[in-house]
Amino acid sequence: MRRSKQEITDSTEIQNIISRARTARLGINREGAPYVLPMNFGFADNTFYFHCADSGLKLDLLQADPRVCIEIDESSELQTGEVSNPCKWGVNYRSVIAIGTAEILTDIDLKRTALKIIISQFAGNNAPEMPEASIKATTVFRVKSENLTAKHSS
Template sequence: MFREMRRKKQLLPLEETIAVLDRRTSGVLALSGDDGYPYAVPLSYIHCDGRLYFHCAKSGHKLDALLANPKASFCVIDLDDVVPEEYTTYFRSVIVFGTLRVLEDEGEKRRAIEKLAAKYSPDHEEGRLKEIDREFKVLCMLEMSIEHMTGKEAIELVKQRG
């Protein structure tokens, strides 16, 4: 169903792919947008229990797109070092494919936003919980079930590892 990576030597092991998702703070969610145009939007996220979680407003282009077609991809860039003298970039990235859904259950929604908030504000529990309480009614949480993901890095980085 999903394409095999063409440059298999550059494939990151699953543990390293997950580590990229866990350490980074943003990525780009790609959806089928209006009139067949792709719609890609940068987002904060949390990777947890084999899923990705995002927050958004209860209306807008992103929500309209996922309601029309819940299939999506999400890309996270871990490393992007331009090496001019070598005419290349030393990169490391992850691409996730999956299906999105809006979390309708208030308990699921609450657990997801608390995990997301803790990632970005780990030392301010009281403040983040107050903010969640204040915004909870207008908040929409999205869950992406991961169906396929790959991590890839520049061949130069593969060679450095040995």
Template sequence: MSTSAAGSYAPTPYTVPTRSPERASYDRELVHAILDEGYLCHLGFVREGRPVVLPTLYARVGERLYLHGSTGSRPLNAAREDPGLPVCVTVTHVDALVLARSAFHHSVNYRSVIVHGTATPVTDPEEKARVLDALVDHVIPGRSADSRRANRKELAATAVLALELSEVSAKLRTGDPGDEPEDLSLPHWSGLLPVATVHGAPVPAGDLEPGIPAPDYLTGYTRG
């Protein structure tokens, strides 16, 4: 694990943004909080000379990120090659639309994390089973104990990639629009339109046995 000080990741040429570097943060607690609030990431890699970006589920366990996939997927096949698959993983939360008086200064308030590194497959069956439980519980805490665990055939069909949290940075934008002083008197509304992800009430499957209630961990389910 690469750190520049207690509680911080060390900046590298891959993690220092060229635009708005003042918005970057390497604070470990902040990085973990942003990762833990989400469960969908975008996995970027190069395949046969062309860039590929795939959405997938993930979970953080300590200083390691685990990515869910299929045994027939392109990233897993590439990750089997020594020393692994160079990747870039991104997680983003949009908190508000920023509406300025000028079109140029419209923006978005957001929190994001970018992770660079080399992903490798998790091959040990016991470790893979634990990681899959962690993935399920990261999305819905408590769900792994309330469902059948993957059997041997399902484990063989499921891929998990591991990525160390070493080259990591967070980037954030907060606050009001940054209008030019000469635009402040213009007759255009300016401010923020908050954005939030809302999880609705549980909807039972059509073939659910009568009398099985929705579990308590789904009541009022929220993240962050």
């Protein structure tokens, strides 16, 4: 990281950024060009979990090249400093970037666990069980973080 003073190394702080997020941006390779999608997700044990339909462009691209980049951020207030000079303005933020390889889950128990993790990102541990038919009909994939970095600007 170029600005090492902005790097967040505390794993608890990184986990807090991820746990507060509701959307992750998933970067996929689309024939040599980036393709970025906002997605709901879950996170546990250094692994991101996502779900999608059982067909479509996203799944086709992941099957062709499973290497992905994930971005999560949280922004706060605009810092205007010198109000008359916008070049001196900034925004306080914290962000997480993860690099990994997407793996489509086929085992029903792994899918069930992954979907619980995704649901708990929104509902905590109070979410009802998913019907078995819904689990079977949902495509689920995970991305184990091979490289996870975080930074802040304040």
